[in-house]
Amino acid sequence: MSKKTKNRKSKSFFSDLITHKLSWLEFVAIGFCLWFLFYPHPYEILLGILLLIPLLGIVINGIEKPSLVSLVEITKDESGYKKYDVLDFIDITAWVILIRVLLDYEFESFYSMIIPGTIAFIIVLIILFSTHKLIAQSTKNKWWIYTSIIFNVCIYSYAGTYAANCTFDNSQPQKYLVKVVDKRIVEGRRSDSYYIKITPWGNHNEEEISVSKDEYDRLYNDREINVDLKKGLFNISWYHVDLH
DSSP, X not given: OOHHHHHHHHHHHHHHXXXXXXXXXXXXXXXXXXXXXXXXXXXXXXXXXXXXXXXXXXXXXXXXOOBGGGGEEEEEOTTSOEEEEEOHHHHXXXXXXXXXXXXXXXXXXXXXXXXXXXHHHHHHHHHHHHXXXXXXXXXXXXXXXXXXXXXXXXXXXXXXXXXXXXXXXXXXXXXXXXXXXXXXXXXXXXXXXXXEEXXXXXXXXXXXXXXXXHHHHHOOTTOEEEEEEEOOTTSOOEEEEEOO
């Protein structure tokens, strides 16, 4: 067998292996995303898996250094307009992490996450562009593809940074004693959201905090509770309600 034939077979086998792995990875990503979104237990393990999946997918997809186009599926709708869908192991994972961050954690200061989030964003972009070629053809699709990929990577980087900052934070909390002054439910199509209003604390004025249904049911007006302010793994301060 000639060297060229061996190389051709090896490359063909490698391409099949990558396609198979990426298809498998997309199903795995969707499964873990649904689990994390609707029943986030064990929280730390699920988040850790979802943080690794996009990086793993980018590296596996980039083994043969293909074009960035390989990360986007381009289809046409009934009107003939093109749709740009970033592969699910990046797209869905990024959005699910963002949703859980908004549901589970309270921001102390949005600005404090700009530097850590930007560093994570740059690191992911370096991995992305070092494993994939730039798009060679200059077409309208080119900039839409770049925008789709970078937008989803941005969401993943910032949401993932904040999620890791809060979830894996072992710092000692600074406690503030507050009172519940009001509570309300916001009804949604698929699920309801629960909020309590608490008295001023620290640098905060009277404000609403999102809580779980179980916490909402246990709280009532004038009840005293603690707000725990924590430093954060990446020095992004955050806080949560402590009912104990």
